[in-house]
Amino acid sequence: MTPDRVQQIVETHYPWMYRALRLAPWDIALDYWSLPVGRGECETDSAHRTAAIILDPDEHDTADEVLMTLLHELLHVRFAVLDVYHEAVSPLLTPREQEAVDSLYMLATEQIVGETLRLLREGLGLSFSTMRKAAQK
Numbered sequence: 001m002t003p004d005r006v007q008q009i010v011e012t013h014y015p016w017m018y019r020a021l022r023l024a025p026w027d028i029a030l031d032y033w034s035l036p037v038g039r040g041e042c043e044t045d046s047a048h049r050t051a052a053i054i055l056d057p058d059e060h061d062t063a064d065e066v067l068m069t070l071l072h073e074l075l076h077v078r079f080a081v082l083d084v085y086h087e088a089v090s091p092l093l094t095p096r097e098q099e100a101v102d103s104l105y106m107l108a109t110e111q112i113v114g115e116t117l118r119l120l121r122e123g124l125g126l127s128f129s130t131m132r133k134a135a136q137k
């Protein structure tokens with residue numbers, strides 16, 4: 001998919017997802033370029049409530065795929081409160097312990113985000129149009 005098309009889909013759906021996930025006052029930058037791994041990436045700075053999300057246009061063929069990646073990355077912002085715990089324990093660790101905690105933290109956050117997405121889509125059977133309608137009430 002072209003970067004322009006991905007951006008167009010994101011700009012149409014980002015506002016309701018942002019509202020639905022109660023992300024205010026997060027300031028989230030969105031960008032579109034090739035990533036070495038995965039469909040998307042999200043960096044968060046909980047202290048400043050800023051985030052940067054990148055979606056890789058080459059890894060998306062359908063609008064539904066773009067929405068899945070966008071929601072996935074926005075869920076990372078939603079759960080960024082967990083960064084506080086990660087950052088609080090980091091100064092207490094040796095480099096080896098830090099490596100283990102970083103790896104565990106990454107796995108845990110991916111699992112939380114992935115399971116939440118599965119809960120919404122498969123567990124509750126919510127389509128993006130159902131979620132969009134609910135978010136506009």
Ligand SMILES: [Zn+2]
Binds near residue numbers: 072076110113
């Ligand atoms: Zn993720």
